[in-house]
Amino acid sequence: MSAGPTAWDRAWYGPVSSARYWLLTRAVLALAAIDTWLLMIPRGGRYGAGGFNVAHFAWIDRLFPVPTPQAYVGTILLSGFLAALGATGILRRPGLLLLTAVYSASWMMSQLDSYQHHYFLTWVFLCIALGPHLRARDAFAPSPGEPRTLQAWSFKLLAALGTVLYAFTAVSKTEPEWRSGEVLIRINSSEGKLEWFRQFAANLGFSDATFWTLMGHSVVLVQIVIALAYLSYVLYGERASTPVRVIRWVGLVAALSFHAGAEYFGLRIGWFSYYMFVLTLVFFLPEAAVRVVGWALTWPWRVLTRRLEPDDADAAPDRQPVAVAVALVVLAGVAATMALLLAPALDLPGTRWALAACAVTVLGVGALRLWRRGARAALAAALAAALAAGCLFVTVEQTDVRYDYYRFIGGDSMRRGELEAAQEAYGYANTYAPEGSSRFNKVLRIRRRMALEHRRAARR
Amino acid sequence: MGKGKRQRKAGAKPDKAEEAPAPPPRAPAEPEPPLDLPPPRTRRRINALIAVTLGFAVFIPLTYYMSDDRRDERYAWRMFSAQRAEVCEATVVEDRLDPDGQTRSHPLDLVVTIHQAWVSGLKLGRPDIVDRFLDYRCEQPDVRRVVLTRDCRSGAGRPLPPDVIDHPCPDAAPAAPAPAAGS
Structure with missing residues (x-):
C-alpha cells in the first residue's frame, strides 16, 4: 500500500506558477548582470591596494593571498556576462552553476565586499541553476487568461531562504538599541529624513521617545510579517486560502515599504532593495496579476524566440550543411568580436582574460546546442551572446563606470603617497570624465607635489 | 420513519425512499491539483x-x-545593526626598531598604509580584518609590537569603553629598549 503525499511533498513538490518562476529567474539574472558591471567594477581598484587583503575564508587567503584589480574586475565581467546570458535563457544548468561559482568567487576573494545580499545572491543563483529550464512561450499561454504551473522545488527553496533571511533580520532588530529607536535616531541624524513622520506623530500627541520606540518595534513586526509571507509560499504555493492571501498582501506592502524606506534613507546597500522588490512582487502578488503583466512584457520576446527557434526545431534539429556553416561562422564572429574588439574597447584591467573566457563559453554553449538541437539553436546562442556583450559595452561606455574606477584609484593612491600611480589613474579618469567633472586640477596638484619631492631629494 | 431509525441502529442499509435529501456536496475552497512527484530515488x-x-x-x-x-x-x-550604527575611530601605535637599534613607539597613519575600506573594517573591529592587519604589520621587519585602539560611540552617541588590542609580534627579535633620558 503506497502512502499519499506528505505535507513535506505538498510543500516542496506542489505546483508553482510558471509566470512567477520565469519572471523571477530572468529578472534577477538581468538585474545581476547590470549590477555587477555598474556597481561592482568601480570598486575594483581597491583590490590589492597596499598589498593587504582578507578573504572571506582562510583557505582562499592561502591559495590567493592578494587579489589584483585584474582578477577582480575580470571575475565581475565574467559573472555579469554569464548572468546576462542566463537572462536570455541560453544557459542551462551547467552554465548557471558556473555563474554561481564565478559570482561567489567575486565576493569571497575579499572582505572588501561584505554586502550580505551578494551572499544571498549566491543562494538565489544556486536555486535558479537547480530549477527546470523554462522558455517564455512555455511559461505563458497564448492567452493571458490561462494559468500554467510547473513543479519547481528550487523555487520553493528560494522562498524558504527568503523566510530565513527575514526571520533572522527580525531577530537582529530585537536588540535593545533597535527597539528603543536608537539606531533609527542615528540613521535619521544625517539627513533627518524621518523628521516629517516625527513631526506628524508629535502633532498627534506622541512624545519623541514613544515615536522612536514605536518605529523600532514596527521594524521587527515588518520583518516577521515578511518572513511569514515567504513561509506561506513554501507551505501553500499557489493553493492560497483567504488568510494566506491576506498574509501575502500584508507581506507585499510591508516588504515594499521597508525596502523603499531603505532607498529613501540612501543607505549604502547596493541594489539589495531592487532584488528584494523583484522577489516581493513575484512571490506575493496574485498569480493572475503576475501572469498578465508577464504575458504583456514578454510578448516581443516570445515572438522573437519563436522565430529563432520554432517549436518543431526540437523535434527535427536543423543540420543542413549551409545552416550549420552559417551558425558556426556567426558563433565564431561573435566570440572573436568579444575577445579581440570588445576587450580592448572596455579599457579596464582584466578584460582580456575575462572576455576570452566569455568567448570560450559562447563557443562551448553554441557547439553544444548545435550538436544537440541544430543550427537554429546555435544561432540563437550567438545572438544571445551578442546581446549580452552589447549590454556590457553600453553599460561601460554610457555610464561613469570607468571614470569612477580610475578616480577611486587616483584618490587612494594619493592618500597612500603613490603619486605616479595617482597621476596615471587620474589621467585615465579624465579620459572618461563626464562634463565638468574632470580631475585636471588634481593632476596639476600631483605634479607640483612630485616636483617638490624631486627637489627635496636632490637637495639631500 | 420509526422503523427506519430502528433499522439504522441495527446497522441495516436504510430504504432509499426513507433517506433525507442529502445536501449538495461542497466544493473545496481551492481544488488541490495532483502532485507531480519525482521518482522516489x-x-x-x-x-x-x-x-x-x-x-x-x-x-x-x-x-x-x-x-x-x-x-x-x-x-x-x-x-543596519546596532553594531553598524556605532561611530568608531581606530588608532594604531607600533613599537619599531629604529636604525640606532632602539625600540620606540610610532603612531601609524592607517590611511597611508592600507585602503580606506580596510580602515573602516578596523574601525568596526571585524575580527578577521583586525587579526590579519596585526599579522601584516608584524611582517614588516622593524615592527616589534602593534597596539590597535578603537574608540567608539553607540548609535545614540554614548561613549563606549575603548577596545585596546596589544599585539606583540611573535617572531620579533628582542631589542634593547630606548635608553632613559640623560643616561
Missing part, C-alpha cells in the same frame, strides 16, 4: 539537498548568535 536526493541547503542557511547565522564575539556580522542578516 530522485525525491530522496532532492529532499537531502533541500535539508542540507536549509540547514546551512539556518546554521550559518546561528553561529553568530551562539558565538561570544559579536563583531563579525557577515552572513547573519544583521543589516
Whole structure:
C-alpha cells in the first residue's frame, strides 16, 4: 500500500506558477548582470591596494593571498556576462552553476565586499541553476487568461531562504538599541529624513521617545510579517486560502515599504532593495496579476524566440550543411568580436582574460546546442551572446563606470603617497570624465607635489 | 420513519425512499491539483539537498548568535545593526626598531598604509580584518609590537569603553629598549 503525499511533498513538490518562476529567474539574472558591471567594477581598484587583503575564508587567503584589480574586475565581467546570458535563457544548468561559482568567487576573494545580499545572491543563483529550464512561450499561454504551473522545488527553496533571511533580520532588530529607536535616531541624524513622520506623530500627541520606540518595534513586526509571507509560499504555493492571501498582501506592502524606506534613507546597500522588490512582487502578488503583466512584457520576446527557434526545431534539429556553416561562422564572429574588439574597447584591467573566457563559453554553449538541437539553436546562442556583450559595452561606455574606477584609484593612491600611480589613474579618469567633472586640477596638484619631492631629494 | 431509525441502529442499509435529501456536496475552497512527484530515488536526493541547503542557511547565522564575539556580522542578516550604527575611530601605535637599534613607539597613519575600506573594517573591529592587519604589520621587519585602539560611540552617541588590542609580534627579535633620558 503506497502512502499519499506528505505535507513535506505538498510543500516542496506542489505546483508553482510558471509566470512567477520565469519572471523571477530572468529578472534577477538581468538585474545581476547590470549590477555587477555598474556597481561592482568601480570598486575594483581597491583590490590589492597596499598589498593587504582578507578573504572571506582562510583557505582562499592561502591559495590567493592578494587579489589584483585584474582578477577582480575580470571575475565581475565574467559573472555579469554569464548572468546576462542566463537572462536570455541560453544557459542551462551547467552554465548557471558556473555563474554561481564565478559570482561567489567575486565576493569571497575579499572582505572588501561584505554586502550580505551578494551572499544571498549566491543562494538565489544556486536555486535558479537547480530549477527546470523554462522558455517564455512555455511559461505563458497564448492567452493571458490561462494559468500554467510547473513543479519547481528550487523555487520553493528560494522562498524558504527568503523566510530565513527575514526571520533572522527580525531577530537582529530585537536588540535593545533597535527597539528603543536608537539606531533609527542615528540613521535619521544625517539627513533627518524621518523628521516629517516625527513631526506628524508629535502633532498627534506622541512624545519623541514613544515615536522612536514605536518605529523600532514596527521594524521587527515588518520583518516577521515578511518572513511569514515567504513561509506561506513554501507551505501553500499557489493553493492560497483567504488568510494566506491576506498574509501575502500584508507581506507585499510591508516588504515594499521597508525596502523603499531603505532607498529613501540612501543607505549604502547596493541594489539589495531592487532584488528584494523583484522577489516581493513575484512571490506575493496574485498569480493572475503576475501572469498578465508577464504575458504583456514578454510578448516581443516570445515572438522573437519563436522565430529563432520554432517549436518543431526540437523535434527535427536543423543540420543542413549551409545552416550549420552559417551558425558556426556567426558563433565564431561573435566570440572573436568579444575577445579581440570588445576587450580592448572596455579599457579596464582584466578584460582580456575575462572576455576570452566569455568567448570560450559562447563557443562551448553554441557547439553544444548545435550538436544537440541544430543550427537554429546555435544561432540563437550567438545572438544571445551578442546581446549580452552589447549590454556590457553600453553599460561601460554610457555610464561613469570607468571614470569612477580610475578616480577611486587616483584618490587612494594619493592618500597612500603613490603619486605616479595617482597621476596615471587620474589621467585615465579624465579620459572618461563626464562634463565638468574632470580631475585636471588634481593632476596639476600631483605634479607640483612630485616636483617638490624631486627637489627635496636632490637637495639631500 | 420509526422503523427506519430502528433499522439504522441495527446497522441495516436504510430504504432509499426513507433517506433525507442529502445536501449538495461542497466544493473545496481551492481544488488541490495532483502532485507531480519525482521518482522516489530522485525525491530522496532532492529532499537531502533541500535539508542540507536549509540547514546551512539556518546554521550559518546561528553561529553568530551562539558565538561570544559579536563583531563579525557577515552572513547573519544583521543589516543596519546596532553594531553598524556605532561611530568608531581606530588608532594604531607600533613599537619599531629604529636604525640606532632602539625600540620606540610610532603612531601609524592607517590611511597611508592600507585602503580606506580596510580602515573602516578596523574601525568596526571585524575580527578577521583586525587579526590579519596585526599579522601584516608584524611582517614588516622593524615592527616589534602593534597596539590597535578603537574608540567608539553607540548609535545614540554614548561613549563606549575603548577596545585596546596589544599585539606583540611573535617572531620579533628582542631589542634593547630606548635608553632613559640623560643616561
